[in-house]
Amino acid sequence: MGEKYNQTLIISDIEGSSGCWDYRASSFMTPEWARACVAMTLDVNAVVQALFDSGVENIRVKDFHRTGFNLLPEMINAQTEIIHGYRRGPVPGLGDPGKARAVIFMGMHAASGTDGFQSHTLTSRIEQLEVNGRPMAEIELFAASLAPFGIRPIFFSGCPVACKQAAAAVENITVYPINKTTGPERFDTEFWRSGLAASAVASLENDLTEPYRPDGPIRALVKMRDGTGAARKIANRWKLECDGNQIILSVLNIQALYMELIRICYLTPQVEKMLPICLFAYNLWGRIGLAWVRRQIKKYNKSPRI
Numbered sequence: 001m002g003e004k005y006n007q008t009l010i011i012s013d014i015e016g017s018s019g020c021w022d023y024r025a026s027s028f029m030t031p032e033w034a035r036a037c038v039a040m041t042l043d044v045n046a047v048v049q050a051l052f053d054s055g056v057e058n059i060r061v062k063d064f065h066r067t068g069f070n071l072l073p074e075m076i077n078a079q080t081e082i083i084h085g086y087r088r089g090p091v092p093g094l095g096d097p098g099k100a101r102a103v104i105f106m107g108m109h110a111a112s113g114t115d116g117f118q119s120h121t122l123t124s125r126i127e128q129l130e131v132n133g134r135p136m137a138e139i140e141l142f143a144a145s146l147a148p149f150g151i152r153p154i155f156f157s158g159c160p161v162a163c164k165q166a167a168a169a170v171e172n173i174t175v176y177p178i179n180k181t182t183g184p185e186r187f188d189t190e191f192w193r194s195g196l197a198a199s200a201v202a203s204l205e206n207d208l209t210e211p212y213r214p215d216g217p218i219r220a221l222v223k224m225r226d227g228t229g230a231a232r233k234i235a236n237r238w239k240l241e242c243d244g245n246q247i248i249l250s251v252l253n254i255q256a257l258y259m260e261l262i263r264i265c266y267l268t269p270q271v272e273k274m275l276p277i278c279l280f281a282y283n284l285w286g287r288i289g290l291a292w293v294r295r296q297i298k299k300y301n302k303s304p305r306i
Contacts (some may be wrong), residue, residue: 005204007058008051009100011142011152014040014065015118016105016158018193021184026118028066028289034296037070040107043193045076047106050197052077054204062094064142067105067286072293084290085283088275091145092262103143103151104200105166108158111137113223114162115178125264127225127245131218131257137165141213142263144254153212155203157196172208174199216253221246222264232265 015022019039025032048059060081063071068085076082087095110116113128114135121138122131129136139162143153155174156166163175176199178192224231228245235242238260240249247264249258263272271278 004101005154006056007099007101008056008060008204009097009103009146010044010047010059010061011064011103011105011108012040012044012071013096013105013107013109013138013158014070015109016162016178017043017177018187018189019043020118021180021292022105023118026065029292031296034293035208037072037290037293038075038297039189040065040070041072041075043070043196044106046193046197047104047200048077048080050201051204052079054201056204060098060100064093067282067289068093069286069290070305071285072290072292085286086279088279091149092258094145097146097149097151100149100151102154102204103146104155104203105139105142105153106157106196106200108137108139108156108162108166110159110162110165114161114165116165117159119161122261122290125225125230125265126222128223129195129261130221130223132220135165136220137162137169138214139166140169140214140254141258143170144214147211147213148255149212152209154206154209155200157199169214170209170212172206174203174206176200176306195236214254216251218249218251218254218257220251220257220260222249222261237268238263240264 014026014036017040019036022025024030025036029035031260044061051059060083062083071082073082086093091097110119112119112121112126121136139156153170154174157176159180160177163177166173167175223246231245231247232242236246240247249260251260
């Protein structure tokens with residue numbers, strides 16, 4: 001393992017984890033979601049434990065699904081720093097990326113408008129996101145936001161479509177797919193999880209990837225699922241160009257695109273002005289949700305032991 005990867009960041013989502021098999025499993029405060037949170041946590045712990053065993057000294061895990069409160073820290077190696085909730089910056093959502101030199105993406109999904117498992121980019125409100133003539137997945141937005149800090153995207157796991165998109169976007173990235181076409185009954189979770197951990201460890205030898213810095217300028221077409229009225233309302237709110245149900249963005253680089261998409265998907269000008277207060281309230285809601293998950297685990301006596 002290269003010395004440069006002794007400090008590693010993991011960004012984890014739920015759709016590409018071993019416990020999410022339908023929309024309810026990714027939805028807030030459903031019994032299926034509680035079980036998916038446990039499985040997502042065990043996926044992360046398998047990778048974390050393998051990374052520590054291989055010699056990685058510092059691991060930070062960013063929970064990046066919905067409220068950002070899905071992982072159960074008490075079920076993950078205690079040496080790991082778990083980052084719940086969302087922060088303003090310097091990296092949107094994440095905050096300070098620390099001293100990580102590599103990022104591992106786990107449990108991710110494919111881009112809006114493509115044929116993958118629960119495909120979406122940032123939110124299902126975007127029916128299709130086309131950037132410079134092709135779909136764009138979240139890995140590109142996240143990896144580009146980390147590039148100014150010299151962080152290399154070395155590993156990606158998700159459905160086969162998501163893995164194909166990641167490999168096409170980020171040259172030489174290691175990918176490890178999860179096949180969800182057979183359903184959970186025929187899925188060998190332990191075998192897949194073991195392979196996931198081994199593949200993540202092997203990616204530490206990957207010194208071919210570079211921080212993700214795609215060329216600008218960028219022209220993006222953001223097709224809104226709720227139609228022309230919703231697109232026009234958002235475009236007027238942020239003084240953006242609109243054509244039917246498409247919002248048109250022209251920006252210099254992918255970091256600027258990410259910020260515009262955050263505004264379109266999650267904010268209003270009023271909310272942006274009060275963002276610290278709004279983030280506090282949203283993170284509190286996430287904490288309430290995770291407390292609910294713990295009660296569900298206790299209720300059904302399904303809490304795994306590590």
